[in-house]
Structure formats: structure tokens, C-alpha cells
Amino acid sequence: xxxxxxxxxxxxxxxxxxxxxxxxxxxxxxxxxxxxxxxxxxxxxxxxxxxxxxxxxxxxxxxxxxxxxxxxxxxxxxxxxxxxxxx
Amino acid sequence: xxxxxxxxxxxxxxxxxxxxxxxxxxxxxxxxxxxxxxxxxxxxxxxxxxxxxxxxxxxxxxxxxxxxxxxxxxxxxxxxxxxxxxxxxxxxxxxxxxxxxxxxxxxxxxxxxxxxxxxxxxxxxxxxxxxxxxxxxxxxxxxxxxxxxxxxxxxxxxxxxxxxxxxxxxxxxxxxxxxxxxxxxxxxxxxxxxxxxxxxxxxxxxxxxxxxxxxxxxxxxxxxxxxxxxxxxxxxxxxxxxxxxxxxxxxxxxxxxx
Numbered sequence: 001x002x003x004x005x006x007x008x009x010x011x012x013x014x015x016x017x018x019x020x021x022x023x024x025x026x027x028x029x030x031x032x033x034x035x036x037x038x039x040x041x042x043x044x045x046x047x048x049x050x051x052x053x054x055x056x057x058x059x060x061x062x063x064x065x066x067x068x069x070x071x072x073x074x075x076x077x078x079x080x081x082x083x084x085x086x087x
Numbered sequence: 088x089x090x091x092x093x094x095x096x097x098x099x100x101x102x103x104x105x106x107x108x109x110x111x112x113x114x115x116x117x118x119x120x121x122x123x124x125x126x127x128x129x130x131x132x133x134x135x136x137x138x139x140x141x142x143x144x145x146x147x148x149x150x151x152x153x154x155x156x157x158x159x160x161x162x163x164x165x166x167x168x169x170x171x172x173x174x175x176x177x178x179x180x181x182x183x184x185x186x187x188x189x190x191x192x193x194x195x196x197x198x199x200x201x202x203x204x205x206x207x208x209x210x211x212x213x214x215x216x217x218x219x220x221x222x223x224x225x226x227x228x229x230x231x232x233x234x235x236x237x238x239x240x241x242x243x244x245x246x247x248x249x250x251x252x253x254x255x256x257x258x259x260x261x262x263x264x265x266x267x268x269x270x271x272x273x274x275x276x277x278x279x280x281x282x283x284x285x286x287x288x289x290x291x292x293x294x295x296x297x298x299x300x301x302x303x304x305x306x307x308x309x310x311x312x313x314x315x316x317x318x319x320x321x322x323x324x325x326x327x328x329x330x331x332x333x334x335x336x337x338x339x340x341x342x343x344x345x
Binding site: 015018019022023069072073075076077079080081083084085 | 103104127216279280281284285
């Protein structure tokens with residue numbers, strides 16, 4: 001994003017990247033696996049300059065964040081149910 | 088209707104996804120260098136107290152959500168997580184590594200804390216996933232002389248300080264109604280705990296965290312129970328394959344099953 005991008009969008013992109021990295025620490029396949037893929041996904045969209053496109057990509061990043069959170073919740077819920085509910 | 092002052096005790100335990108290993112001396116499980124996190128049932132109780140505030144389900148509102156943990160210095164991590172989820176402040180009772188408290192001691196400590204903090208609702212996890220004692224909430228209610236609703240799957244507030252708690256029992260649900268102050272322990276399906284996000288963890292660092300010792304609450308760590316030995320469960324015996332029906336029958340006869 002070198003040609004003078006919108007600084008607010010740039011801040012948002014960095015923020016969601018950091019949040020996703022933080023989430024990746026608990027990823028089942030390991031942090032290294034996750035970080036590499038996350039980096040690739042962001043690098044693949046680094047060329048975007050149109051603001052609407054960047055916003056769309058941000059919305060997708062937020063969607064992925066929610067999916068990962070849901071994944072962690074379900075994984076834990078299922079494990080605990082198996083251990084404690086006898087189901 | 089009095090405003091709620093909620094006390095939420097939390098415990099730092101070995102993460103649920105880690106397979107615990109028995110230590111060499113067979114006195115317990117190996118804790119050094121193992122990932123720890125907040126007891127999942129305690130996460131449910133933190134989440135529930137935050138939801139009571141956010142959904143404004145209590146007519147008197149929520150005045151204070153205080154989390155408390157007794158353990159080594161690292162227990163502060165789970166207190167920070169709880170505050171990132173929405174608790175207002177935290178109390179850390181310092182207990183040295185390896186000097187674990189028994190449920191009765193914890194209950195006595197919580198009684199003193201609930202009185203000091205003028206709490207009128209204590210929400211605990213029904214059990215911790217390391218000791219699996221499942222006694223603290225019940226003993227606390229006994230010591231305080233408060234009503235208790237264990238293993239709640241739904242908590243609702245009514246007029247005149249009444250609380251209605253639904254709990255899952257075999258073949259149905261059971262509904263309890265009691266007046267504040269009371270003790271509630273959480274079951275797995277009470278809610279879906281939120282993930283403590285990075286920005287919230289940063290903000291939680293500014294929230295107040297009090298450091299206390301057992302002596303501040305007038306408690307001594309007396310041991311009533313003694314762990315004799317901890318061993319791994321026996322390894323599962325592998326199965327065998329048989330060629331055909333006759334093979335199966337002869338195998339069963341050999342084992343004395345028919």
C-alpha cells in the first residue's frame with residue numbers, strides 16, 4: 001500500500017492483522033502454520049488501492065476472525081461435553 | 088431492588104486441550120512448562136455476569152463485577168483475561184506454586200471475600216477441570232447460609248430480588264427460585280463465552296488488580312486430604328481380528344463368554 005493510501009484504512013488493516021495473529025496462537029495446526037497462511041492471505045491483497053475493495057477485504061478479515069473464534073468455542077464445547085456430559 | 092455486586096472466582100488450570108502427564112514422583116501431574124488457561128466453567132461464569140450487565144436482565148442493575156483467583160503469580164493472567172471479557176476489577180490471592188488449596192479452604196476464603204466485598208451474588212464454575220472436586224460452590228453456600236442453585240443452564244431475574252435458575256437434570260429441566268443473596272454454579276450450556284480479544288486484553292491492564300494473601304482474609308492453608316498416589320489410567324488393550332464366524336465362536340469360547 002505504498003501510493004499514499006488512506007491512513008485510517010491502513011490502521012484498520014494492521015489492527016485486524018494483529019488481532020488475527022493473536023488468535024493464531026491457539027490455532028490447532030500450530031502458530032507457525034497459521035502465521036504463514038495469514039501472511040500469504042494479506043500479501044495477496046497488498047496491491048489493492050481502491051477504497052471500496054479494501055473495505056471489502058477488511059470485512060472478510062473480520063468474518064474470518066469470527067469464524068476462528070467460533071471454531072475455538074465449538075472445539076472446547078465439544079471436548080468438554082464429551083468429558084463431562086457423558087453424551 | 089438492590090444493585091448486584093457479583094463475585095466471580097476463577098481458577099488457572101492446565102489447558103483443556105493439553106494431555107496431562109503424571110510426574111515422576113507420582114504425586115500429581117506435571118505442571119511446569121505446560122500451557123495453562125482459565126478453567127472453562129469459570130469462563131462461563133465470567134461471561135454470565137457480563138451478560139447480566141449488558142442485557143440489563145437484573146432490575147437493580149449490576150454495580151460491580153469482581154473476579155478473584157487464588158494461586159501463584161501467573162494466576163494474574165487469567166484475571167486479566169476475565170477483565171478483558173468485561174469484569175471490572177480483580178483480586179489476586181497469592182498462594183505459592185505447589186501449595187494448592189482444598190475446596191473447603193477455597194470456600195472459606197470466598198466467604199471472607201464475599202463479606203469484605205459486600206457481594207450479593209457469587210457465580211462459580213461447577214467444577215475445575217483439574218481437580219474435578221465440584222464442591223466449592225456448595226460449601227460456600229453452606230458457610231454463608233445463602234441459597235444455592237448449582238449447574239445452572241439459565242439465569243433470570245424477577246421482582247423483589249428473586250432469581251430463577253433453570254438446571255438440566257436427567258430427562259428434563261428443573262427450575263429453582265430463590266432470593267438474593269445467593270450462590271450459582273454454572274453448567275456447560277449456560278452461554279457461549281466470548282474470546283478475550285487483543286485490544287481488550289490491553290485495556291484490561293489498566294483495570295485495578297488488588298494483591299492479597301491468605302492471611303489478609305484470616306485463612307490458613309490447612310490440609311485435610313492427602314494425595315497418596317497419582318497414576319496414569321491403564322493403557323487400552325488392543326483388539327484382535329478373527330477370520331470367520333467359526334473363528335469368532337471359538338474365540339468367544341476361549342474367553343469364556345459363551
